[in-house]
Amino acid sequence: xxxxxxxxxxxxxxxxxxxxxxxxxxxxxxxxxxxxxxxxxxxxxxxxxxxxxxxxxxxxxxxxxxxxxxxxxxxxxxxxxxxxxxxxxxxxxxxxxxxxxxxxxxxxxxxxxxxxxxxxxxxxxxxxxxxxxxxxxxxxxxxxxxxxxxxxxxxxxxxxxxxxxxxxxxx
Amino acid sequence: xxxxxxxxxxxxxxxxxxxxxxxxxxxxxxxxxxxxxxxxxxxxxxxxxxxxxxxxxxxxxxxxxxxxxxxxxxxxxxxxxxxxxxxxxxxxxxxxxxxxxxxxxxxxxxxxxxxxxxxxxxxxxxxxxxxxxxxxxxxxxxxxxxxxxxxxxxxxxxxxxxxxxxxxxxxxxxxxxxxxxxxxxxxxxxxxxxxxxxxxxxxxxxxxxxxxxxxxxxxxxxxxxxxxxxxxxxxxxxxxxxxxxxxxxxxxxxxxxxxxxxxxxxxxxxxxxxxxxxxxxxxxxxxxxxxxx
Numbered sequence: 036x037x038x039x040x041x042x043x044x045x046x047x048x049x050x051x052x053x054x055x056x057x058x059x060x061x062x063x064x065x066x067x068x069x070x071x072x073x074x075x076x077x078x079x080x081x082x083x084x085x086x087x088x089x090x091x092x093x094x095x096x097x098x099x100x101x102x103x104x105x106x107x108x109x110x111x112x113x114x115x116x117x118x119x120x121x122x123x124x125x126x127x128x129x130x131x132x133x134x135x136x137x138x139x140x141x142x143x144x145x146x147x148x149x150x151x152x153x154x155x156x157x158x159x160x161x162x163x164x165x166x167x168x169x170x171x172x173x174x175x176x177x178x179x180x181x182x183x184x185x186x187x188x189x190x191x192x193x194x195x196x197x198x199x200x201x202x203x204x205x206x
Numbered sequence: 207x208x209x210x211x212x213x214x215x216x217x218x219x220x221x222x223x224x225x226x227x228x229x230x231x232x233x234x235x236x237x238x239x240x241x242x243x244x245x246x247x248x249x250x251x252x253x254x255x256x257x258x259x260x261x262x263x264x265x266x267x268x269x270x271x272x273x274x275x276x277x278x279x280x281x282x283x284x285x286x287x288x289x290x291x292x293x294x295x296x297x298x299x300x301x302x303x304x305x306x307x308x309x310x311x312x313x314x315x316x317x318x319x320x321x322x323x324x325x326x327x328x329x330x331x332x333x334x335x336x337x338x339x340x341x342x343x344x345x346x347x348x349x350x351x352x353x354x355x356x357x358x359x360x361x362x363x364x365x366x367x368x369x370x371x372x373x374x375x376x377x378x379x380x381x382x383x384x385x386x387x388x389x390x391x392x393x394x395x396x397x398x399x400x401x402x403x404x405x406x407x408x409x410x411x412x413x414x415x416x417x418x419x420x421x422x423x424x425x426x427x428x429x430x431x432x433x434x435x436x437x438x439x440x441x442x443x444x445x446x447x448x449x450x451x452x453x454x455x456x457x458x459x460x461x462x463x464x465x466x467x468x469x470x471x472x473x474x475x476x477x478x479x480x481x482x483x484x485x486x487x488x489x490x491x492x493x494x495x496x497x498x499x
Contacts, residue, residue: 055207078308093311098212167312
């Protein structure tokens with residue numbers, strides 16, 4: 036066993052890992068963070084997507100030991116402590132981006148990584164970023180609409196003239 | 207997954223020493239997006255996985271502005287290449303190829319070096335580097351050597367690398383002015399798919415932008431290893447490039463290819479697509495050269 040340190044959704048974590056554990060195994064089987072799903076286990080479906088240092092990755096193909104020193108984000112980190120959904124999660128609910136829900140954590144984490152890096156991503160850029168997330172209910176239209184709605188809401192928050200003004204008043 | 211010991215040396219020399227200690231029971235790993243699948247499926251059963259990720263000199267991407275040489279460390283991920291403005295602007299053929307490898311999740315972790323060493327006949331990453339006359343720098347127990355990227359490949363899944371040898375980087379010689387390049391990955395769907403055929407074309411025109419002085423037509427999945435359609439290349443040199451000339455070059459490239467029937471598609475269909483895409487990529491080269499001048 037090797038002890039590794041990383042942050043998980045902002046919390047500092049120190050955990051023992053075996054060399055051959057995948058990050059997905061560490062999260063689900065050892066730490067109980069079962070929001071991240073295992074689909075194909077071979078990097079084809081994207082159900083296991085988590086965000087490492089700002090990049091969406093397949094946790095089924097990523098060794099846990101390589102998470103040492105990294106910043107990890109999983110679906111568990113999105114909602115507020117009072118249960119308030121993150122805007123991306125809320126828009127998946129509002130726009131019908133969820134059917135069986137199995138692909139949703141991966142879809143949402145891919146969307147999170149995309150919008151964090153590119154808050155004004157257009158339709159094509161969203162499709163390009165989500166191409167590695169497969170939905171077996173095939174609800175892709177609603178999923179793309181969900182991400183677009185979340186983008187509009189999040190970028191609206193950034194550029195809202197009233198809240199910007201408020202910010203300046205406080206300065 | 208089979209248990210193994212994970213080693214993460216910080217230099218090429220240390221990695222080679224580890225390999226020497228464990229020889230056949232050890233495997234090198236870069237991003238791991240192929241190696242981990244192989245270990246999970248039991249196709250590869252290492253007792254030791256030697257990760258190359260901490261070797262800093264293999265993680266360097268830069269263009270020497272004085273010499274014009276581009277250096278791509280083997281650990282550079284597809285996503286780093288895809289996002290690089292320098293690559294987008296100056297090496298569109300690399301951008302075309304790497305931006306459609308696997309998924310973003312794979313591109314964020316998978317490396318150009320791993321893509322080459324995996325040596326699948328469809329290796330999207332290899333075609334542009336061959337078209338750009340890339341040179342691979344290898345380092346093994348017996349020291350360093352280099353070879354053209356196209357000469358890395360012997361057979362499907364087989365390279366010239368000797369036991370313990372590591373691909374450190376690929377260098378791209380300076381590109382002549384009036385050069386355009388492009389790559390098409392043709393498959394049934396856009397993402398998470400191996401191509402039915404991969405076509406990379408690079409053209410250099412003379413000062414007046416008329417006569418072709420250099421041509422590269424590189425094909426993936428057209429033979430057991432990536433190949434150049436040298437007859438078609440020779441045909442283009444010295445000619446004024448028109449759509450008609452490109453159609454002829456496409457026909458020649460299709461005839462030179464050694465396509466076969468497989469689960470993904472039929473040989474005749476692949477040949478037709480080589481014809482179409484050699485022409486289209488040739489036209490794209492012309493448009494890029496025209497835009498720049």
